Amino acid sequence: MKTRLFIAAAMSCTMVAFSQKNELKSAEKALKSGSAAEAKTALDSASSLIDGADAKMKAQFHFLKGETFAMLAKKGDAAAFNTAIESYNEAIATEETSGKVKYTPEAKQKLSAMTADLINAAVEDNNNKQYKPAADKLYMGYKLSPKDTVYLYYAASSAVNGGEYEQALNYYNELKDLGYDGSEVKYTAVNVASGETEEMDKTQRDLMVKSKTYKDPKEEKSPSKSSEIIKNIALIYTQLGQDDKALGAYQDARANDPEDVNLILNEANLYFKLGDKDKFKSLMAEATALQPDNADLFYNIGVVNMEQGNIEDARAAYNRALEINPGYVNAQLNLSTTYVNEGNGMIDAMNSLGNSRADIAKYDELKKEKDGLFQKGADILEQALKLNPDNQGILEQLKNIYGALGDNDNFMRLKKLIGE
Structure with missing residues (x-):
């Protein structure tokens, strides 16, 4: 059995x-x-x-x-x-x-x-624009071929593009831990027949030069990506609201690239958010000292101050940008807006007044001050219009100011210029 x-x-x-x-x-x-x-x-x-x-x-x-x-x-x-x-x-x-x-x-x-x-x-x-799947696949490609660290770098970029900030942060931190540099050497030579500079791998380039069909061989190393990686880590921490970690990351980033002005501005913004206005101002001063003739930098400083309600500092920055570049349209528009906004801010006070003789006198005083601010805004744009006569942004904003001033002649002039 x-x-x-x-x-x-x-x-x-x-x-x-x-x-x-x-x-x-x-x-x-x-x-x-x-x-x-x-x-x-x-x-x-x-x-x-x-x-x-x-x-x-x-x-x-x-x-x-x-x-x-x-x-x-x-x-x-x-x-x-x-x-x-x-x-x-x-x-x-x-x-x-x-x-x-x-x-x-x-x-x-x-x-x-x-x-x-x-x-x-x-x-x-x-x-x-399927960034999340792209990031996942690039990371899998990196895991399959760890020597190709560039796949991890592009995985992080795809994750950022898709708004997957935590995923991107993990990838950037992994790159940082690996000490990823990302710089490459480009090998070039001039084609004797065409006179054009061509890029090729080193072995081929050397053979072409040896055959005398190419000349002037050069090697150019692209910039390291390590600064960018550390900067992105700091920016993502800020995006995620992890301010303490962001400050630490900014310190790392600044140590790696102390003269990156955009990095200084981002750090300054974070200090302002945290209420440390003294640190904010010192970083702004540091940025302008590094690039005293950078119109874009002063424009950005103007934008930051304008957003934070520092009107006089904003105007000073916009004016400096215009000293460097008199035709800087966005600086002209924003400088004009600071006066219009200040004038608009007086309207509530005017509307709150009563009908007494004193209130009427105060109303007239405030209206005169408000109209003066509007006129300053208009004058700035009239000067801007001389340099940029066809700029629609300037024309529209100027028309609106004259409308608010009750200046019908100039209002109609601007309507005709716009083509309405």
């Missing part, structure tokens, strides 16, 4: 193994015909029994699963990439344990090819 049971059990095991082999053959056949869906169905049927299979069959199963999901990924199933990678690696690990190698070389080759597929798919996602 015991003998019969043993034989029956042995027959059962043989039938299970036979069934698994059939499913794996079906999967292979489906893959050859290009049907990933049929291959997946066959593998699903075999999966529940694969844990009890021998190492050879396990390796075959995982390799075929890798092939199946790699095919699904190529057909547009982005989620299939990860399963394909895991399956190929499982096939490799199984053969490493057993010591019998059959699928490992091809699995490694497939993983290498998949890196290219992931990067190409990520490029397409970015072109279609």
Whole structure:
């Protein structure tokens, strides 16, 4: 009786193994015909029994699963990439344990090819503004090929573009920990026939120069990306409202690139937000000392002060920007707006007055002051119009000021200039 049971059990095991082999053959056949869906169905049927299979069959199963999901990924199933990678690696690990190698070389080759597929798919996602999937694929590409750290850098950029700030922060911090530099050396030479400077790899460039068809070989190293990475970490902490971490990141960034004016302005804004106006002012002074003739810098300082209600400081900055660049339209518009806004701020006080003789006198005084501010705003734009006679922003704002002043002649003049 015991003998019969043993034989029956042995027959059962043989039938299970036979069934698994059939499913794996079906999967292979489906893959050859290009049907990933049929291959997946066959593998699903075999999966529940694969844990009890021998190492050879396990390796075959995982390799075929890798092939199946790699095919699904190529057909547009982005989620299939990860399963394909895991399956190929499982096939490799199984053969490493057993010591019998059959699928490992091809699995490694497939993983290498998949890196290219992931990067190409990520490029397409970015072109279609699908930034989160692009970031995920670029990160998977980096994990498959850790030597290509540039994939991690682009993964972080894609995450930022998609508003996935925490994901981007993780990637940037990983880049920082790796000491990623990102600079590259470009090799160029001048084509003797065309006179054009051309870029090529070093070996080809040297051969071309040696053949005398090219001349003037040069090597140019692109700037390091380490400053940008540290700066982005600081900016993301600010975006996430993690002010303490942001300040620490700004200190790191400033230590790495102490003369980055935009970085100084961002740090200054954070100090203003935290209520440290003295630090805010000292950083602003530091920025202008570094670039005293940068009109854009003074314009940005004007914008910051204007947003924070520091009207006189804003006007001083806009005026300095206009000293450097008299035709700076946005500085002209904003400088005019500071006077209009100040005039508008007096209207509530005017409307709150009563009908007494004193109130009427006060009203007339305030109106005169308000109209004087409006006129200052108009005068600035009249000067701006001389340099930029067709600028629609100037024309519209000037028309609105004259309308508020009740200056109908100038109001109609501006309407005609606009073409209304």
